[in-house]
Amino acid sequence: MGKFTFVPHTADVAVRVEGASLKDLFATAAKAMFTVLVTKKANRPVADLSELKVEKTGDTLEDVLKAWLDELLFEFQGNGRMLHRIKSLSVDENAVSACVLVCAFDRASYDFNDEIKAVTYHGLKVEKGRRGWQTTLVFDV
């Protein structure tokens, strides 16, 4: 699993995300986003699991990453369902295909943290370095 660190930003929340592979980067970015959205407060059985298929395309890798996170953000804010586990995930320059398990948001297990208005394009660049892939996400909160 890759890693993420929060970086200072005057108005909003910015997170530096790193992953060994593109798949790792996308999975870590999703985890980072849910860390902004919620804080776990108790271990309780997961309620009402279901599968969500995500199939998105884009002109660039940045578009694909944003589309992936947008799907998960909408699932949370539109349907009240949060990411539980990624079952399968494949990513290339122009598409993401995934099957994820989502569960009902349980207020007894989690507290709301920040409300993310949107995943922004601000400075969004997915880059390959010597140790893998990296990007900085800016969430409008």
Add this chain to the structure above:
Amino acid sequence: MWDGPLEKIDDYRWRIPKSYKPGMRVDGIIYADEKLLQDTRHDKACEQVANVAFLPGIVNASLAMPDIHWGYGFPIGGVAAMDIDKGGVVSPGGVGYDINCGVRLLRTDLEVDDVTPRIKDLVTALFQTVPAGVGSEGMIRADAKDERQIMLRGAAWAVEQGYGSEADLEATEERGAIAGADPDVVSERALKRGKAQSGTLGSGNHFLEVQVIDQLFDQGLADAFDLRLGQVTVMIHSGSRGFGYQICDDSLEDMKRCLTKYQINVPDTQLACAPVTSPEGKNYLAAMRAAANYAWNNRQCLMHLTRTAFERVFGASWQKLGMRLIYDVAHNIAKIEKHVVDGRERTLCVHRKGATRAFGPGHPDLPEAYRATGQPVIIPGDMGRNSYLLAGTQRAMEETFGTTCHGAGRVKSRHSAHSSLSFHDLMKELTAKGIVLMAANRGKVIEEAPQVYKDVNDVVRVVHEAGIARRVCRMRPLGVMKG
């Protein structure tokens, strides 16, 4: 640190010449004094003022108010007007995610001495009555038919449900509903994200404050607005919630494609835009107006709940308590307006992103009651200092398309707020000032501490001295409710 050119025009205006960057069509002009200018250089907001000057059809200058700080595409505090007949564009980045985020101010007949002994009860009652915080749901229910009506008719929907009076609409910008909204261009996703959020305050910098007028600057205008020293007021700051966020995000995708389609060169994707007259431009404006109307309805519902809480605590109807709406203003919006440019009246798409309309005396769009005074302009500060009521001026009509600032402007990140400030110290500071605070998420309150904002007194002094709004009175908080 931004080290680009800032040429002094006068004590309160600074120019970024269009020669700064190839592609700028007009100069950038920032309203600030020397002190605020130093804050402005700390992030990339000035660069964003220059970037906005690239947009097709922009007239006069890319403007920024003294509460300028970094935003997406446009800076917060950014103002730009595009000539529709000259290929002028509309850019969702010039409005922001929280479409028609705005403020309303109510007066009351209550004096500070009536409220201070009961302020804890009052804030508790407000907290119990007005849903706030992330994930909160409103008590005001709207089915699919109602949602359509809200998108088309804004605050009038709430008034019809009994949540207010006709006089409230008269005291709301655009009478609480801008024409030209089209519910059919709004995505299912936006509807879903906005569901059950009517009458909810939200989180972040949104708030509800009970305040007292602690300084009068203009007795004549204060009399005209029926305000006096020691009088209690209520301020509500909220927007279009998830509904507006999704509409902005949906449109950015469309607008990105327009950059190629209409061969528009911008230095930042978040400035994606389309000609106002193009199908994409029209669609965005139709959806944005639906969100604007949603927000006006939301603030009307919030005011109704606020009045209910006051009625409970003071045992009298809101009418008896004199809880009349002074005015409601949008501070994130794009509007089609007529302004004089180079001696000729032109039809412009005026973007105000973190900026407030401030029409001067005599403007035909103002309600009869404010035709002589100029438009009431409501400027919230932070939870520990002040907020202001100002009035629009003729000079604003001439210099800034009838626009002034919208608030204090952030200077510190949330990250740095957590590392340098403590909740305990903040509560001590507020208690010492006699301010009662209640928040849905105590952990997040520190991110809104007075120290993370510029001093609103400095910001308002600049717009007053520059002549783009006139100070009427200042308020200080007694009770604060945060999401």
